[in-house]
Amino acid sequence: LSQPDRAEPGNGLARATDKAEAELVERLKACDEGAVRQVYRLHADAIYRYALYQSGNFSVAEDVAGEVFVRMMESIGSYKYRGSPISAWLYRIARNLIIDHQRRGGRFKPLEEGYDLTLISDNPIELAERQLSWAELREALAELTDDQRQVIILKFIENLENREVAEVIGKSEGSVKSLQHRALRSLRRVLEKRGSHASRV
Amino acid sequence: MPVEFEDLLDCCLAKRAEGRSAESSVADVDEQARGELEALVLLVDGLREVPRPGLSAAASAFHERRLLTHTARLRSQQRTVRRQTPFRGRPWVWLGSRRFGFAPAATILVLLVAAVLFAGAGSMVANARSDETLYNVKLSWEQARLLLSANDARRARVFVDLAQNRVAEIEALAAEGRPIPEELLSQVRAYVDEAINLSTSLSGRDAISLLRAVAELLSYERMLLLQVLGAVPPEDLVVVERALESVEASQQAATQALQDRVDEQLPGTPTSFAPAHGLAESAESSHESSRPEAPPERSSSPGSVSLSPAATVRQAAPIEPLAGPELGGTTDQGMAHGRGIGLQSLREGKHSPNEHKESQRAAEHGRSTEPEMDNRGNPNKPSAQEHGPPGGKPEGVGQPPLKKEVPASSKQPDAGEPGAGGSKASNRSTGPSSDTSRSQGGGNSRAGRAAEGEQNPGGNKPPQAPGKPAIQPGLR
Numbered sequence: 001l002s003q004p005d006r007a008e009p010g011n012g013l014a015r016a017t018d019k020a021e022a023e024l025v026e027r028l029k030a031c032d033e034g035a036v037r038q039v040y041r042l043h044a045d046a047i048y049r050y051a052l053y054q055s056g057n058f059s060v061a062e063d064v065a066g067e068v069f070v071r072m073m074e075s076i077g078s079y080k081y082r083g084s085p086i087s088a089w090l091y092r093i094a095r096n097l098i099i100d101h102q103r104r105g106g107r108f109k110p111l112e113e114g115y116d117l118t119l120i121s122d123n124p125i126e127l128a129e130r131q132l133s134w135a136e137l138r139e140a141l142a143e144l145t146d147d148q149r150q151v152i153i154l155k156f157i158e159n160l161e162n163r164e165v166a167e168v169i170g171k172s173e174g175s176v177k178s179l180q181h182r183a184l185r186s187l188r189r190v191l192e193k194r195g196s197h198a199s200r201v
Numbered sequence: 202m203p204v205e206f207e208d209l210l211d212c213c214l215a216k217r218a219e220g221r222s223a224e225s226s227v228a229d230v231d232e233q234a235r236g237e238l239e240a241l242v243l244l245v246d247g248l249r250e251v252p253r254p255g256l257s258a259a260a261s262a263f264h265e266r267r268l269l270t271h272t273a274r275l276r277s278q279q280r281t282v283r284r285q286t287p288f289r290g291r292p293w294v295w296l297g298s299r300r301f302g303f304a305p306a307a308t309i310l311v312l313l314v315a316a317v318l319f320a321g322a323g324s325m326v327a328n329a330r331s332d333e334t335l336y337n338v339k340l341s342w343e344q345a346r347l348l349l350s351a352n353d354a355r356r357a358r359v360f361v362d363l364a365q366n367r368v369a370e371i372e373a374l375a376a377e378g379r380p381i382p383e384e385l386l387s388q389v390r391a392y393v394d395e396a397i398n399l400s401t402s403l404s405g406r407d408a409i410s411l412l413r414a415v416a417e418l419l420s421y422e423r424m425l426l427l428q429v430l431g432a433v434p435p436e437d438l439v440v441v442e443r444a445l446e447s448v449e450a451s452q453q454a455a456t457q458a459l460q461d462r463v464d465e466q467l468p469g470t471p472t473s474f475a476p477a478h479g480l481a482e483s484a485e486s487s488h489e490s491s492r493p494e495a496p497p498e499r500s501s502s503p504g505s506v507s508l509s510p511a512a513t514v515r516q517a518a519p520i521e522p523l524a525g526p527e528l529g530g531t532t533d534q535g536m537a538h539g540r541g542i543g544l545q546s547l548r549e550g551k552h553s554p555n556e557h558k559e560s561q562r563a564a565e566h567g568r569s570t571e572p573e574m575d576n577r578g579n580p581n582k583p584s585a586q587e588h589g590p591p592g593g594k595p596e597g598v599g600q601p602p603l604k605k606e607v608p609a610s611s612k613q614p615d616a617g618e619p620g621a622g623g624s625k626a627s628n629r630s631t632g633p634s635s636d637t638s639r640s641q642g643g644g645n646s647r648a649g650r651a652a653e654g655e656q657n658p659g660g661n662k663p664p665q666a667p668g669k670p671a672i673q674p675g676l677r
Contacts, residue, residue: 030276030279031272031273031275031276031279033269033272033273036268036269036272037265037269040264040265040268041265044255044256044261044264044265045255045256045261048254048255048256049253049254049255052254062256062260062264065256065260065264066260066263066264066267066268069264069268070267070268070271073268073271073272073275074275137248137251152248156245156248156249157248157249157251157253159249162211177207177208177210177211178207180207180210180211180214181206181207181210184210184241184244184245185241187244187248188240188241188244191244
């Protein structure tokens with residue numbers, strides 16, 4: 001796995017200015033290779049992570065990450081830029097693909113065993129703490145509802161704003177606040193039940 | 202409380218995101234909620250620390266390559282589609298490619314529904330019969346049309362339209378075997394008279410066009426009434442007979458007016474004008490005259506008559522087409538009855554003074570009433586007078602009904618058939634017009650009319666001769 005990028009809190013969706021984003025959309029509509037490459041390199045990892053946390057399956061996440069951009073190009077002709085970043089649209093495509101996968105029988109599974117986190121960091125202490133947190137998180141997320149899991153992933157792992165989360169999941173900002181509260185309480189309860197490191201903190 | 206707590210949590214998380222410590226983020230909150238809020242803020246801190254894996258380099262490169270290949274394919278498809286210009290001449294393709302918003306789609310839908318309702322209501326009103334509720338709406342609409350007609354020409358046209366409507370209603374009633382109200386018949390008279398009166402103030406071309414329409418309408422109405430006559434109950438017979446008489450009077454007035462106008466238009470031209478017959482033939486003549494060299498057999502066919510004044514006028518200046526075909530006035534078979542009956546009474550029963558005038562003109566010009574050559578060099582059709590008996594009353598007038606069989610020679614032979622008429626003279630002498638009219642006893646007597654009715658075994662059904670469509674309300 002590639003080196004994970006550390007997103008700063010409140011980064012929000014990766015996006016250019018409105019004008020640049022609109023131009024990017026127009027170039028995508030013209031099947032401009034440079035624009036396609038730019039969008040892919042900017043958003044591929046985020047979409048992969050989202051799919052990974054949503055599905056709990058590496059191969060599904062990789063397939064989804066590849067397919068999202070193909071779908072984007074197929075539907076870009078009917079896409080109208082209305083001010084919301086293109087990444088919000090990509091998250092929605094990814095979500096629909098995952099829902100399709102789950103309808104076909106692929107239910108959410110805790111993240112696969114054998115995920116080698118040693119590739120992520122060189123610090124053994126940090127590794128040990130993270131591995132613990134990782135194992136706990138993958139099981140705790142499986143016990144949340146779909147909406148709660150989405151809010152946790154998008155807001156606290158992908159660092160989106162409430163407004164952006166609302167755009168992706170198709171709910172109001174108020175609903176996102178409410179969901180965020182319920183999701184955190186549920187997650188804390190699950191982690192406490194398991195006696196995890198995070199709950200002890 | 203829960204709502205406030207959600208807001209408090211969101212506020213604390215925002216402070217923490219700005220870089221403040223967990224303790225200071227929840228410092229402003231009251232003690233009761235502070236403990237839980239701090240725990241949740243710390244949990245969020247832990248979540249922000251989880252690994253954030255990305256695609257492997259190999260997987261990323263693979264998917265990027267696949268994406269670019271797909272993009273190149275889409276680009277080539279786009280070029281092909283642009284070259285084909287798919288919307289040219291195919292509006293449904295263009296419509297299909299549009300994504301209408303709710304408001305435009307709803308507007309289009311509402312307009313379509315309104316158009317359908319309006320058209321449906323209009324059709325219902327136009328087809329309303331005298332015993333229906335909508336009939337009053339129809340009459341009001343007709344009066345409105347009259348009021349809105351800007352000049353005499355339009356007004357006269359509206360009168361003809363209204364007369365047509367009444368005739369259509371009479372036809373519908375006759376088809377159902379119901380009694381025909383006298384009011385309907387008198388309305389036709391009134392409208393026709395108005396139209397004829399107004400024609401005096403019109404220009405020559407407009408007047409001729411209008412009077413032709415009136416004459417055709419009257420001819421059709423007469424034919425219709427003759428059909429009805431055979432099947433009406435005795436108590437209604439007087440009404441229909443009276444109507445027939447007035448139709449004939451109107452026919453004569455229309456013919457006279459038409460001939461006067463034609464004379465005005467073409468002074469010095471001999472006119473052998475026959476009312477409905479000439480009108481019927483005028484369409485044929487115009488077709489024939491439009492051909493460079495019409496075959497002589499055609500122009501001397503048994504059903505042909507001399508070139509009508511209207512046709513002559515049309516040659517000089519084209520006249521707009523009338524509703525003749527709809528009225529059944531220009532179809533050979535459709536006019537067969539009308540010719541034989543309507544014309545005969547005009548031609549024979551009351552020998553038109555115009556015929557005398559025409560003979561005088563012909564004598565003055567040193568021309569005989571024998572077949573003439575038209576201005577294209579084709580032999581003209583025989584004049585109308587030649588079909589009738591040489592003046593005086595026709596054979597059928599005032600005589601008991603004769604069940605005369607139509608002689609074989611009177612059946613209209615095909616011009617191209619062998620033995621289709623022999624010489625022109627024999628054709629003229631045994632033309633279907635004269636024979637048919639004689640055999641139908643086209644006089645004014647009831648018996649004669651009843652005999653005419655027998656010619657059409659359909660009883661009082663309206664004449665539905667092949668090739669002649671029934672009159673429809675609102676033909677124009």
